[in-house]
Amino acid sequence: MATQLTPKDFATATPSWWCPGCGDFGVLAALKQACAELSLQPKDVAFISGIGCSGKISGYLHSYAFHGVHGRALPTATAVKLANKDLTVIVAGGDGDGYAIGAGHFLHAVRRNPNMTYIVMDNQTYGLTKGQSSPTSMLGYLSGTSPAGNPDAPLNGLAVALAAGGTFLARAFSSEPKAMVEMIKDAVRHPGFAIVEVMSPCVTFNKVNTYKWFKENVYHISDTEGYDASNRAKAFEVLMQPGKIPLGVFYREVRPTLDELMLKESPPIATLDIESVDPKLTNLQEAYA
Amino acid sequence: MILNDIEVLFGGQAGDGSLTTGDLIATVFKRMGLDVYTFKDFPSRIRGGHTNYIIRASEHPHYGVADYIDAMVAFDLECVEKHIEEMRPGGFVIFDNTSEQLTDAVRRSDVNYYEIPLAKIAKEVLGLELVRNTISLGVLGQLTGMDPAIVRSLVTRQYERKGDKVVAQNIGAVEAGENYVKEHFADKPSGYTLKARPDVDRLIMMGNDAIGYGALAAGCRFMAGYPITPATDILEWMAKHAPKYGGVVMQAEDELAAINMIIGAAWTGARAMTATSGPGQALMTEGIGLAGVTETPIVIVECARAGPSTGMPTKTEQSNLNHLIFSGHGEIPRVVLAPGSVEESFYLTVSAFNLAEKYQLPVFILSEQAMCQSKETTPRLDVSAVNVDRGKLHHNGALTFGEYKRFEFSEDGVSPRAIPGTEGGMHLVPGSEHNDAGVITEDARNRVRIMDKRMHKLVSMRPDLPKAVVHGDPKAAVAFIGYGSNRGPINEAQHRLAAAGVPSRFLQLRTLWPFPEEEVRDFLKGAQHIFVVENNMTGQIDRLIRYVTGPSPRMHRVLKYSGRPFRPIEIIEAVENTLNARTSKDGQTIVVGRNGAPSSPAPAEHAVAHLLKAPADDIVAAD
Numbered sequence: 075m076a077t078q079l080t081p082k083d084f085a086t087a088t089p090s091w092w093c094p095g096c097g098d099f100g101v102l103a104a105l106k107q108a109c110a111e112l113s114l115q116p117k118d119v120a121f122i123s124g125i126g127c128s129g130k131i132s133g134y135l136h137s138y139a140f141h142g143v144h145g146r147a148l149p150t151a152t153a154v155k156l157a158n159k160d161l162t163v164i165v166a167g168g169d170g171d172g173y174a175i176g177a178g179h180f181l182h183a184v185r186r187n188p189n190m191t192y193i194v195m196d197n198q199t200y201g202l203t204k205g206q207s208s209p210t211s212m213l214g215y216l217s218g219t220s221p222a223g224n225p226d227a228p229l230n231g232l233a234v235a236l237a238a239g240g241t242f243l244a245r246a247f248s249s250e251p252k253a254m255v256e257m258i259k260d261a262v263r264h265p266g267f268a269i270v271e272v273m274s275p276c277v278t279f280n281k282v283n284t285y286k287w288f289k290e291n292v293y294h295i296s297d298t299e300g301y302d303a304s305n306r307a308k309a310f311e312v313l314m315q316p317g318k319i320p321l322g323v324f325y326r327e328v329r330p331t332l333d334e335l336m337l338k339e340s341p342p343i344a345t346l347d348i349e350s351v352d353p354k355l356t357n358l359q360e361a362y363a
Numbered sequence: 364m365i366l367n368d369i370e371v372l373f374g375g376q377a378g379d380g381s382l383t384t385g386d387l388i389a390t391v392f393k394r395m396g397l398d399v400y401t402f403k404d405f406p407s408r409i410r411g412g413h414t415n416y417i418i419r420a421s422e423h424p425h426y427g428v429a430d431y432i433d434a435m436v437a438f439d440l441e442c443v444e445k446h447i448e449e450m451r452p453g454g455f456v457i458f459d460n461t462s463e464q465l466t467d468a469v470r471r472s473d474v475n476y477y478e479i480p481l482a483k484i485a486k487e488v489l490g491l492e493l494v495r496n497t498i499s500l501g502v503l504g505q506l507t508g509m510d511p512a513i514v515r516s517l518v519t520r521q522y523e524r525k526g527d528k529v530v531a532q533n534i535g536a537v538e539a540g541e542n543y544v545k546e547h548f549a550d551k552p553s554g555y556t557l558k559a560r561p562d563v564d565r566l567i568m569m570g571n572d573a574i575g576y577g578a579l580a581a582g583c584r585f586m587a588g589y590p591i592t593p594a595t596d597i598l599e600w601m602a603k604h605a606p607k608y609g610g611v612v613m614q615a616e617d618e619l620a621a622i623n624m625i626i627g628a629a630w631t632g633a634r635a636m637t638a639t640s641g642p643g644q645a646l647m648t649e650g651i652g653l654a655g656v657t658e659t660p661i662v663i664v665e666c667a668r669a670g671p672s673t674g675m676p677t678k679t680e681q682s683n684l685n686h687l688i689f690s691g692h693g694e695i696p697r698v699v700l701a702p703g704s705v706e707e708s709f710y711l712t713v714s715a716f717n718l719a720e721k722y723q724l725p726v727f728i729l730s731e732q733a734m735c736q737s738k739e740t741t742p743r744l745d746v747s748a749v750n751v752d753r754g755k756l757h758h759n760g761a762l763t764f765g766e767y768k769r770f771e772f773s774e775d776g777v778s779p780r781a782i783p784g785t786e787g788g789m790h791l792v793p794g795s796e797h798n799d800a801g802v803i804t805e806d807a808r809n810r811v812r813i814m815d816k817r818m819h820k821l822v823s824m825r826p827d828l829p830k831a832v833v834h835g836d837p838k839a840a841v842a843f844i845g846y847g848s849n850r851g852p853i854n855e856a857q858h859r860l861a862a863a864g865v866p867s868r869f870l871q872l873r874t875l876w877p878f879p880e881e882e883v884r885d886f887l888k889g890a891q892h893i894f895v896v897e898n899n900m901t902g903q904i905d906r907l908i909r910y911v912t913g914p915s916p917r918m919h920r921v922l923k924y925s926g927r928p929f930r931p932i933e934i935i936e937a938v939e940n941t942l943n944a945r946t947s948k949d950g951q952t953i954v955v956g957r958n959g960a961p962s963s964p965a966p967a968e969h970a971v972a973h974l975l976k977a978p979a980d981d982i983v984a985a986d
Contacts, residue, residue: 086791088791088802088803116789117783117784117785117786117787117788117789118783118784120631120783122627125794130803132791132793133791133793133802133803136789137789138782138783138784138788138789138790139789139790139791139792140627140630140657140791140792140793141791141792141793141794141795141803142623142626142627142653142794143623143649143650143652143653143794145619146619146620146623146650149587149615149616149619149620149621149623149624149627150623150624150626150627150630151627152613152624152627153585153587153613153623153624153625153626153627153628153631153635154627154628154630154631154783156585156611156613156628157585157611157627157628157631157632157633157635158631158632158633158782158783158784160784161631161783161784178616178617178619178620179616179619179620181616182616182620336611336613337611340609341609343584343585343609343610343611343628343631343632343633344631344632344633344758344782344783344784345632345758345784346582346584346609346633348581348582348584348634348751348753349582349751349753351580351582351746351747351749351751352608353746353747355576355579355580355608355746356746356747358576358579358604359566359576359743359744362566362567362568362572363564363565363566
């Protein structure tokens with residue numbers, strides 16, 4: 075291995091478009107730190123993001139980055155992994171991107187279990203469109219589209235993922251960098267679809283779920299004695315518990331990944347020599363002769 | 364006696380196995396050295412509902428159905444009721460009268476009827492009602508002179524996977540059918556006969572299979588799709604074959620996923636495609652815009668069916684052309700190719716992948732139910748002639764970070780791609796507007812420059828686009844323009860008009876976008892009567908042609924939107940009727956297929972020749 079990389083090796087020259095104080099800065103910093111500590115090479119990282127404030131993150135991580143359309147980052151990323159299984163594939167998006175417009179893809183990514191990492195940057199609002207309610211907004215949340223209070227119950231993405239067959243489920247808080255770095259590292263190392271939901275406060279539009287609010291409303295399951303992350307029923311219980319928001323790695327399981335099942339021992343598809351047309355292809359005509 | 368020229372309609376209720384027997388009949392014809400075209404007319408359900416399968420055989424390739432049905436094999440009265448009007452005078456019907464009888468209403472004096480209790484024979488003699496289809500094959504074979512040895516060898520091949528017992532049952536069924544005809548109808552010949560010709564080394568292949576095969580040969584190793592009629596065959600074909608060549612096929616959760624998957628795979632460096640039909644195409648629209656702005660090479664196969672909305676999922680139509688060309692917000696460069704036969708489906712698919720990668724944009728292959736699910740006898744496909752041109756692609760070696768620019772401005776509008784994993788090539792590819800380095804920007808000057816760059820590819824690609832084909836006499840006064848599955852019926856109408864002393868020219872468009880203005884303009888020089896033939900209601904290709912020609916009193920639309928393909932006589936009649944009504948200053952719109960069956964009795968009775976000799980006072984402006 076060459077010289078040890080630092081977070082700076084994953085920085086781009088592009089200035090950020092986020093508001094000062096945005097929780098997303100913490101996510102980006104932790105991600106760079108995790109990539110450096112994992113000794114990933116920027117050329118081997120494929121970073122795919124959705125749309126929203128969170129989606130802008132792909133412009134700020136020095137890597138091969140793809141900033142697609144709203145809600146479709148997961149299918150795009152799944153295909154990137156299948157097309158080149160040697161890449162480290164990381165996906166990032168927000169609560170709207172993943173749990174509203176992209177909710178269908180979220181479920182299917184979970185059940186397919188491709189070997190990649192999904193960071194859900196949850197600010198419980200639509201920030202880029204100036205503060206409407208999102209699928210994780212609290213009941214009664216006041217916004218431009220819910221002036222009488224949000225009538226929709228918030229979606230518990232991790233519990234849904236657990237039910238759909240999730241194999242790595244974690245939650246972090248963006249102002250706890252150390253824990254977040256460790257969680258992202260674990261997620262990238264996890265052989266399967268690893269979800270890290272990060273509570274990432276929107277300082278401009280979400281006046282309810284602020285840094286202060288989170289500090290008072292989270293707890294760490296690492297403080298729960300004897301918590302066993304291989305116990306699915308226990309994980310479900312913790313995730314469904316009303317009240318304070320649990321942080322930590324809730325569940326881990328190793329089962330065959332999509333890329334293992336589909337690709338077996340074959341070389342990465344993107345590296346195949348397709349310019350020399352295989353003469354054996356001619357034989358396929360015999361079935362029609 | 365009609366020799367080696369027959370169209371068989373094999374019909375009954377969906378789910379009764381007519382597909383297998385129809386395929387068998389087609390292969391028998393092929394082995395007898397005849398040219399074959401098949402057409403599936405299935406309901407959008409699995410069991411029940413009228414279904415039929417047309418198999419046409421002749422001594423020349425037709426790529427389409429005939430004017431009339433010559434032979435009907437009907438397993439129920441509904442089939443006869445639906446199609447008796449479409450029978451050629453002198454044709455014949457084989458009818459299973461086990462549980463229903465023919466009514467007077469369906470008895471035509473000019474059609475022969477062979478009423479045979481097929482199901483009863485199957486059950487009582489062979490103990491297996493399932494084989495009534497195979498008995499009918501024996502009946503049809505005996506009535507038309509199919510080579511018994513060929514029939515037996517193909518029945519054996521068809522059923523050998525199911526074991527000797529099933530083979531023996533089906534051979535017995537063929538014999539039972541043949542014997543029934545010998546015993547009961549020895550003095551009632553059908554009027555049709557087949558004479559085997561040498562079966563040159565050819566294939567009989569379905570359009571969708573040719574597209575899958577072309578894709579695999581062109582190096583496509585990633586496909587994602589969502590099942591939809593009539594495109595699903597391609598997904599299944601690739602799922603079966605691509606993994607053996609290192610490829611992957613994903614059944615996506617919806618078309619939104621499918622299009623974004625192929626974009627992801629293509630960006631990563633794989634040749635990638637999807638196949639869909641109208642409703643799926645609509646869902647893919649946003650993703651196609653993403654491919655356009657990110658300059659990602661993808662191939663989208665559109666197997667068109669009758670819309671709008673769910674429409675008629677198993678019926679043919681050419682009503683999605685506007686959608687392929689104009690759908691989407693914003694403006695992107697794109698290419699639409701339209702093969703006109705199974706053979707062209709293979710070669711144009713190869714072209715589609717090369718164009719996609721060379722010019723880094725979405726390329727559509729537009730097929731239609733009447734071609735993609737139809738089988739044709741076709742020459743062997745030349746895999747060794749496939750040339751894979753990946754365009755400007757750095758997929759090996761190293762780049763210098765900071766120098767490499769993904770969207771670098773260039774003469775032809777195309778910038779070199781670096782795929783993930785390439786040293787020094789790191790970059791962002793955003794669906795947002797960006798500069799040459801991929802950095803998101805809303806700068807006004809950059810916007811104009813990079814839009815110009817992307818759209819300029821439509822100009823620089825011109826020499827590489829598949830050319831239109833001119834069929835017939837390029838100087839003839841009568842001209843046709845069409846594409847896709849209409850190549851066959853227009854071509855056949857041409858031959859018959861020529862035999863009647865009326866030569867014609869036919870421009871078969873193969874690139875529909877960017878629109879081949881020059882080719883259309885050149886083709887129309889000197890044309891006096893122009894017929895634009897298409898399977899839709901609003902004349903979609905006609906409108907595009909009018910952008911080139913301007914208003915033209917001699918340009919007529921021949922439209923059919925009944926969900927069925929043109930029969931050649933309908934085109935011949937349209938020519939005749941239009942020229943009869945030449946008082947109008949505007950081009951005529953002729954809608955055919957309103958009644959299901961052609962309106963006129965027999966093609967020989969048409970006398971179009973004298974009508975076409977009318978002096979041409981207004982010639983279409985060439986410029």
